[in-house]
Amino acid sequence: MRSISMMLVEETEVPQGALPVDVFKAHLRLGSGFAEDNVQDAVLESYLRAAIAAVEARTGKVLIEREFSWSLSHWRDASGQALPVAPVSAVASVTLVDRAGGETVVNPARYVLRPDMQRPRLCPVSGLLPVIAGGGMVRLRFLAGYGPEWSDLPADLAQAVLLLAAHYYEYRHETALSGRCMPFGVSSLLERFRTFAGCMS
Structure with a gap:
């Protein structure tokens, strides 16, 4: 792996x-x-x-609720990626970054947040999560916390x-x-x- x-x-x-x-x-x-x-x-x-x-x-x-960004080089599971902290109440954006630093914002209609108090997940609406180019990464911005x-x-x-x-x-x-x-x-x-x-x- x-x-x-x-x-x-x-x-x-x-x-x-x-x-x-x-x-x-x-x-x-x-x-x-x-x-x-x-x-x-x-x-x-x-x-x-x-x-x-x-x-x-x-x-x-x-x-206490606040904003985070999380970057990773590839999905552990393209059918649904566990997020690093919980609880997560909203995913603000998912951005693909290529090897040269070019950014492509993924259409929010392509993914959905599956809330969970232990293991929230980012899941595709259908198929798999978008492909991360070799040498690139994906950056997620999300809101996490029990409340403000x-x-x-x-x-x-x-x-x-x-x-x-x-x-x-x-x-x-x-x-x-x-x-x-x-x-x-x-x-x-x-x-x-x-x-x-x-x-x-």
Whole structure:
């Protein structure tokens, strides 16, 4: 089997307004009602972003809705290509890129998104997905995530993010530990959301 060259790019980041800073403060039991209430907001946001990234990497799930592009050198299965993350709500475009860099946008009538919480797929309406020229690639742009708001997340994933962000906060002076360690309680919450490698073939 030929090896597939792939690259996933996050085109938009988690909006600041979608980060549950106040919820995180309550989780940490930080004091309130003081003039300095917001002094740690930037730091807390950084821990939330780090925790979201770690949870997404562990599960293959995109938490807060945003745009991605995914390039690959050939289809693993031209009758239906599994997408690299879930959930995916819309495919914005499919573009064939030839060896010289020329681009051809595929007519959306030729493909359809088959949503799935574990393994969304891009499928042809009939026949097979369009041929990728030798030395070329295909680039997909899509929207992924449970929704645009923190409240759209499943409760277990939201709790896992808060627990992990709190762990980073607690061990903020021990960089060797906080950067790699996933507490057991967080791992337990994430287990049922993980997409196993065999599901992405």
